[in-house]
Amino acid sequence: VTGPAVADVLRRVLAERRAEIADIDARLLPQVDRIIGFVLGGGKRLRPQFLWWGWRAAGGPARGHRAEAALRAAASLELIQASALVHDDIIDNSETRRGEPSMHVDLGVSAAILLGDMALVWADDMFHAAAADLEAGAEAAGAWAGMRTEVMAGQLLDLHVSQYPDAEPLAQAEDARRVNRFKTAAYTVERPLHLGAALAQADPALISGLRRFGQQVGQAFQLRDDLLGVFGDAEITGKPAGDDLVEGKHTVLLAAARSAIIDPVLLAELDNGIGRAVANGGSPELTERLAAIIAESGAVQFIEAEIAQLMATALAELDGLPLPPDAAAALRDLAGAAAARIH
Amino acid sequence: VTGPAVADVLRRVLAERRAEIADIDARLLPQVDRIIGFVLGGGKRLRPQFLWWGWRAAGGPARGHRAEAALRAAASLELIQASALVHDDIIDNSETRRGEPSMHVDLGVSAAILLGDMALVWADDMFHAAAADLEAGAEAAGAWAGMRTEVMAGQLLDLHVSQYPDAEPLAQAEDARRVNRFKTAAYTVERPLHLGAALAQADPALISGLRRFGQQVGQAFQLRDDLLGVFGDAEITGKPAGDDLVEGKHTVLLAAARSAIIDPVLLAELDNGIGRAVANGGSPELTERLAAIIAESGAVQFIEAEIAQLMATALAELDGLPLPPDAAAALRDLAGAAAARIH
Numbered sequence: 254v255t256g257p258a259v260a261d262v263l264r265r266v267l268a269e270r271r272a273e274i275a276d277i278d279a280r281l282l283p284q285v286d287r288i289i290g291f292v293l294g295g296g297k298r299l300r301p302q303f304l305w306w307g308w309r310a311a312g313g314p315a316r317g318h319r320a321e322a323a324l325r326a327a328a329s330l331e332l333i334q335a336s337a338l339v340h341d342d343i344i345d346n347s348e349t350r351r352g353e354p355s356m357h358v359d360l361g362v363s364a365a366i367l368l369g370d371m372a373l374v375w376a377d378d379m380f381h382a383a384a385a386d387l388e389a390g391a392e393a394a395g396a397w398a399g400m401r402t403e404v405m406a407g408q409l410l411d412l413h414v415s416q417y418p419d420a421e422p423l424a425q426a427e428d429a430r431r432v433n434r435f436k437t438a439a440y441t442v443e444r445p446l447h448l449g450a451a452l453a454q455a456d457p458a459l460i461s462g463l464r465r466f467g468q469q470v471g472q473a474f475q476l477r478d479d480l481l482g483v484f485g486d487a488e489i490t491g492k493p494a495g496d497d498l499v500e501g502k503h504t505v506l507l508a509a510a511r512s513a514i515i516d517p518v519l520l521a522e523l524d525n526g527i528g529r530a531v532a533n534g535g536s537p538e539l540t541e542r543l544a545a546i547i548a549e550s551g552a553v554q555f556i557e558a559e560i561a562q563l564m565a566t567a568l569a570e571l572d573g574l575p576l577p578p579d580a581a582a583a584l585r586d587l588a589g590a591a592a593a594r595i596h
Numbered sequence: 597v598t599g600p601a602v603a604d605v606l607r608r609v610l611a612e613r614r615a616e617i618a619d620i621d622a623r624l625l626p627q628v629d630r631i632i633g634f635v636l637g638g639g640k641r642l643r644p645q646f647l648w649w650g651w652r653a654a655g656g657p658a659r660g661h662r663a664e665a666a667l668r669a670a671a672s673l674e675l676i677q678a679s680a681l682v683h684d685d686i687i688d689n690s691e692t693r694r695g696e697p698s699m700h701v702d703l704g705v706s707a708a709i710l711l712g713d714m715a716l717v718w719a720d721d722m723f724h725a726a727a728a729d730l731e732a733g734a735e736a737a738g739a740w741a742g743m744r745t746e747v748m749a750g751q752l753l754d755l756h757v758s759q760y761p762d763a764e765p766l767a768q769a770e771d772a773r774r775v776n777r778f779k780t781a782a783y784t785v786e787r788p789l790h791l792g793a794a795l796a797q798a799d800p801a802l803i804s805g806l807r808r809f810g811q812q813v814g815q816a817f818q819l820r821d822d823l824l825g826v827f828g829d830a831e832i833t834g835k836p837a838g839d840d841l842v843e844g845k846h847t848v849l850l851a852a853a854r855s856a857i858i859d860p861v862l863l864a865e866l867d868n869g870i871g872r873a874v875a876n877g878g879s880p881e882l883t884e885r886l887a888a889i890i891a892e893s894g895a896v897q898f899i900e901a902e903i904a905q906l907m908a909t910a911l912a913e914l915d916g917l918p919l920p921p922d923a924a925a926a927l928r929d930l931a932g933a934a935a936a937r938i939h
Contacts, residue, residue, distance in 0.1 A: 270745065277749045277778055280756055340713065344706040363687040366709060367752050370683065373713065374744040377720040381737060394724060401717040402613065406620045406628075409710050413623055435620055 254305040254324060256298040262328040263292055270375055284360060288368040292335045294351065300334060300445045301327035302587055307449025307463055310580040319387060323452055326383035330445055332376035337404055337440075339369035344412065345500050349493065384452065392460075393451035400444035407436025418503055426508035430472070433505065437478070438471025442591060462574045466584070469567035473560045473592040479506035480556060483544050495540030501531040505559075510552035519546060564592050597648040597667060599641040605671040606635055613718055627703060631711040634699065635678045643677060643788045644670035645930055650792025650806055653923040662730060666795055669726035673788055675719035680747055680783075682712035687755065688843050692836065727795065735803075736794040743787035750779025761846055769851035773815070776848065780821070781814025785934060805917045809927070812910035816903045816935040822849035823899060826887050838883030844874040848902075853895035862889060907935050 267289045274285045304327040314320050341347070342355040343362055349355060357365035384393050414428040446463040455463075482497030483506060497504055507527075514520045526543045529535070547553070567588055571581060610632045617628045647670040657663050684690070685698040686705055692698060700708035727736050757771040789806040798806075825840030826849060840847055850870075857863045869886045872878070890896070910931055914924060 273742070273745055274749055277746065278753050278756075278774060281749055281752050284752060284756075336713075340709050343709060362705075363755050364752065366683050366686060367748055367755070370679075370713070370716065371745070371748040371752075373716060374720070374741075374748065377717070377724075378737070378741040378744075381720075381724050385734075385737065391728075394721070394728065398717075398721040399616070401721075402616055402714070403620065405710055405714040405717065406617055406624055409624050409627060409707065409714075410621050412706050412710070413621075413627075431621060 254302060254327065256296070258324065259298040259301045259328045259331065260293060262324055263331060266325070266328070266379055267292065267375075284364055284368060285371070287356065287360060288335065288339070288372055291339070291356065292331055292372065295331055295334065296351075297590075298331065299587070299591060300330040300441055302583075303442050303445035303467070304330060304449040306580055306583045306587060307446035308453045309449075310446075310463060310574070310576045310584065311450040311453035311455030311459055312577070313449070313453035322383045322386040323449065326380050326387075326448065326452055327445075329376045329379035329383065330440070330448075332372045332379065333401065333404070333440060336369045336372035336376065337408070339365050339372065341408065343369075344408070345502075347496070347500065387452050389452045389454075392454075393448060396444055396447040396451050400440050400448070403435045403439040403444070407432055407434070407439070411436055414503055415501065422508050422512035425503060426505050426512065429503050429505040429508050432503075433472060433475035434468070437475045438468065441474055442471035442588075443467030459574065462570060466567050466570040466574070466588075469563045469570065470588045470591055473563040473567070473588075476505060476556050476560050476563070477592055479504040480553065482506075483547060484553070495530075495535065495537075495544055498527055498540050498543050499530045499535040501527060506547065506552055506556050509555045510547040510550040513550040513552055513555070514546070522546065560592055564588065597645060597670065599639070601667065602641040602644045602671045602674065603636060605667055606674060609668070609671070609722055610635065610718075627707055627711060628714070630699065630703060631678065631682070631715055634682070635674055635715065637694065638674055638677065639694075640933075641674065642930070642934060643673040643784055645926075646785050646788035646810070647673060647792040649923055649926045649930060650789035651796045652792075653789075653806060653917070653919045653927065654793040654796035654798030654802055655920070656792070656796035665726045665729040666792065669723050669730075669791065669795055670788075672719045672722035672726065673783070673791075675715045675722065676744065676747070676783060679712045679715035679719065680751070682708050682715065684751065686712075687751070688845075690839070690843065730795050732795045732797075735797075736791060739787055739790040739794050743783050743791070746778045746782040746787070750775055750777070750782070754779055757846055758844065765851050765855035768846060769848055769855065772846050772848040772851055775846075776815060776818035777811070780818045781811065784817055785814035785931075786810030802917065805913060809910050809913040809917070809931075812906045812913065813931045813934055816906040816910070816931075819848060819899050819903050819906070820935055822847040823896065825849075826890060827896075838873075838878060838880075838887055841870055841883050841886050842873045842878040844870060849890065849895055849899050852898045853890040853893040856893040856895055856898070857889070865889065903935055907931065 271282070271285060271289060274281050305323065308323045309315065313323055338350060339356045342350055343357045343365055347355050348358050356368060360368070380397055384397070411432045414432060419425045419428060443464050444467075446467040447460060450460045450463050479497065482502065482504065483495060485494060493499075511520060511523065514523065523543060523546050526539055530539055530543065568585065571584055571588075574581075576584070614625070614628060614632060617624050648666065651666045651670075652658065656666055681693060682699045685693055686700045686708055690698050691701050699711060703711070723740055727740070754775045757775060762768045762771060786807050787810075789810040790803060793803045793806050822840070825845065825847065826838060828837060836842075854863060854866065857866065866886060866889050869882055873882055873886065911928065914927055914931070917924075919927070
């Protein structure tokens, strides 16, 4: 399935929801159009693609009414994503998103909370309508319930470990991995695959195999995100370079750097520098210096090696699953794209 | 159905969700227990009761597996309510709720956003599982979708008319009524009745009749809320007396007072006094003086007359519906309680 196909489904469903809003009060349309535009403006459609290929991997048809329902279920993930990003930007004090002012900067925190809520309930409506059309049953509903609880719990955990960070680098890395797993990895790869396969009534063994593959790929995706958050190009990420440093994110990358740096003076420079960046927004000079400290620690190679290891495990898992050849090839490509963030 | 029966269902379902959170990370339990405690500590269970009696009105059984599923659907409304209150308190800067610090005062805005999100998705999971057990179909799913969109749109509209109030009292009253209808009335009475009847596969005529009854009762409920927001006892409301004034809420009551006051000096005292109360939190002397101005305007009698009129219309509508006698009696009692807020 292609990004434009996902966008077409979203455009059609959101036009119906927009008409409901217009019936309630047309003065709401400028704000509601902001969240609709945000959803339609999304780029990679990575999560819908993983759901789609989980569906195809389990023998779901590529055309016809059932395929259209699966595509609607896939597209609903973009609304979950939009809700999570809008609320997350409030929580993280992120001022930009996709190179533009984030929703709460533009419309205020109150409207951003409500527009995030609206995207969240529309996601549910869209998914459940598709699942009902497919007579999908308890497995798909359970995956949907589990996914959203994991995302919220992962966000809460992120908040908790940011407020009460463990000073010990290994424990800090463990916490960062756990946040990654629940906050991002689960709803990016593992659960979309689970949902797609469950909607196609896959057998439990195939679902388990796809989920194991998805766990590895999801972790690789998030480790790539850690690298982009410090060294990334604003053109690719839509966020200023070094944004993770300015937000004081407790990433696996940072924990790896702190663990690798032996010189206490350098470690203090890193920790104090991040404290200053968080406090005052961080000058380009400061974030460049901090990025250099992290790079020189060897943490980048460490993370790249971990990504490579995760991908090798994931692809070996994939090879062991009884998949149609086109689904196997598509999942291999998608996994590579997720870990490299090339699109 | 009784409040304790609703609480039992919530306790059982939320214990399962709590176990999922414990599996993700036990450090989250203190925060998650706050939202669970908030849901379990709710009092009136008015919304679940309207859903239940919509179900019974349409011939749904009082006992057995189907009744248990209807009760779960009813109880899920308490999670919608919890989510709306937690997010609303952030938006309104409300410091207290049920006589205690509101969630964001206690845990911070970020955690309160996420806990409200969690309640919202758990509501969906709970409702959809119950609807699936009842094989309820599109009518119930449509009512659920419509209800949540109305709540969010009503909150957005409240925000909009607070930021850009119409200076003209009649237009202001019209806006306040529209906010009431979507933000509160719909998910308090009309949609719960709709949901209960749809879950019991009611015919369209009965659903329409119950919804018309519910619209009137819901408006009466919200007008009573307006009166309690200015003249209410903190023991009953869980909020300080005059809280609506301090929050600068644009209520129908206030619009009625502004419309009734002819003396421009008195009107200026009211408007400027509310401005001061919003700016500095409002001394008891100030809110008492403002309440006295509103009372002396005759607006209270105007609102009481409107409540009486709404209730007369609602009960006439109810009398015209072909309902089982116990359901008719229960709906009559519930409507009276909603309009009087006696429990």
